[in-house]
Structure formats: structure tokens, C-alpha cells
Amino acid sequence: MSGHDHDHPHGHEHSELSETELRVRALETILTEKGYVEPAALDLLIETYEKKVGPRNGALVVAKAWTDAGYRKWLLTDANPAIASVGYAGRQGEHMVVLENTPKRHNMVVCTLCSCYPWPVLGLPPVWYKSAPYRSRAVADPRGVLADFGVELPKETEIRIWDSTSEVRYLVLPMRPAGTEGLSEERLADLVTRDSMIGTGLPKRPEDIK
Amino acid sequence: MPLDPQAAMRAAIAVPGVPRDRDGPVFREPWEAQAFAMTLALHQRGLFSWKEWADALAVQIKRAQAEGDPDTGETYYRHWLAALEKLIAEKGVTTPDALHRYRHAWDRACDRTPHGSPIELKPEDFA
Structure with missing residues (x-):
């Protein structure tokens, strides 16, 4: 089941890496082949x-x-400017869509490509997220x-x-945990984990971070 | 020596200009963390000292400034990457030609990989 249904007028949609990302991949491949670095050890550190x-x-x-x-309404209908209003500076052409979790529906985002992951909003993707078996x-x-x-x-x-596609990046809006009435935005933000925003986790509860 | 945050913190102190907070280095984009991690691994293997690395990086930064780089900090890891490519070639680990071929191969791998599949390098990408 796929949540998106877009037209891709420019034919097939292939993967994209920037010139810099290509250079970094080239370096990593060469250094791995020559036994100078171990990708697993690099990933572990990077994580x-x-x-x-x-x-x-x-x-x-x-x-x-x-x-x-x-703000919630704005975010769900027009995510890019709503996110930008709190200081986000994403790459051009990245269209963010926010998916609202409700008691009736839980959203989960998959993509094996690091380049489709909205890291400016979420930080680094977990290593397992990029693996084919996860997807x-x-x-x-x-x-x-x-x-x-x-x-x-x-x-x-x-x-x-x-x-995720190369044009659309998703952010899951998790449900607000119970018992958080009266907490400031700042305190609430501490409860929001990366995994809860890709749908593989739930936000922390206030008692988890005391 | 493990490739760990303590080693990363020592590196961030030893090399001038590494963007960091009180816990260690911070990165603007994922590739910057990859470039940093590879450099750390090479240093641990004894390929170069931090002094040697800092000198190589300084050469790149000076060159970029001479070419009009605004030096706002946003380009720091671009210089880092250029220094890494140059230094490993000087150390005989690889050649600029090999780096070019691999970069090109990754580009081809990207082009033939449909979105959503992991990008993997195959022999035909070097053809």
C-alpha cells in the first residue's frame, strides 16, 4: 500500500545524490575496499x-x-511554510507533508534512501531505516x-x-501523550522523539524524562 | 582504539574550526558526519596525525579563500572533503583518477536505481 499518488511528468523517478554526496560515497567505497575503514563502524559512530x-x-x-x-491546522494543510515559521531551512523543491496520527490511524514512513529523509527536521536517520529488510x-x-x-x-x-518520494517528504504528527496538560511547548518538545516522527515509536511520557 | 564519541571529541579539539557544542562535533548535513567519521578512522589507523591533517585542511581553506570563499563556516566541510581527497592521494591510498572513476560510477548507479531501492555499486557502473 502506498500513500502517495503523484504524477511524475518527467518519466521514471530515479535516485538522486548531490555532487558532494557522490564524492563522499566514492571515498567511502575506496577506503572500504582497501581495508582502511569499516562501514559498520562508521555507521555506528555516525548514529x-x-x-x-x-x-x-x-x-x-x-x-x-x-x-x-x-498552527496545527496550518501545518496539516500547508506544511512547508508552517515548518519554516519555526526556523526550518530545507532544500528547495522538498515538499513536506505532515501526517496526523489519531486513535483510528497510525502513520509510518518508509524509505531506504537517505536522500529522501527529511533530516533538516528530524536529524540523522537511524541506520536500520535505510535497510531493505526494514522497508x-x-x-x-x-x-x-x-x-x-x-x-x-x-x-x-x-x-x-x-x-517517501524524491518530491515528497513526510513528517508524522504523533498524538499528544496523556498527562501533559499544562506543559510548556519546550517541555513538550522534549517528549518528541525522532522515531515518533517517522512512526516507529511513540512520544515519551512525562514520567520517562523526569 | 574504538571509533567513538570520545575520540571524536578529541579530534574536534585537535583540529581548528570543527563546529561543535559541549558534547562534540555538530554537522549541518549527513555527509559532513560521514566525512568526519572517515577522517577519524584514518587517523586511528595512523595514516596521519591531527597536526598533519590540520595543515592539509588549512591549505584547502586558504586556497578557497583566495578564490573568494566567503568563509562563513558553511563551507567548512567542503574544504574538509577536498583536503581528505588530496591527502589520501598523497599518502598513496588512492589516486585522483580512481576517485573520479568511483564518483562517476556512483552517479551511474544512482541514475539506474529506481527511487526507493537501495543504491548499490555494480561492476557495470564502471563501464
């Missing part, structure tokens, strides 16, 4: 920078949407994948999988 790449204002966007109904399993057995992440949803909640 520790999950929260150190890009402006990462996704959590603020979510917290604002939880507290401000007007195919998420499509075939989303409940199983969620269970692996310790997330159990009510049976009646529909799980919808969205596949």
Missing part, C-alpha cells in the same frame, strides 16, 4: 550524532501543533515491525505506510 545533524526542529513543530490549534517488512507486516520497537497499538487502529 551517535543523531541529534547533532541539521536544525532538527521537528520536535518544536510537533509541540507547537499540540498546543496551538491554528519490505514495514510494508508486509507493519504491526510486527512496530512490536519490534516495543509499540503496541489497539487492534482497531489502522496502520498506514507512506513511502
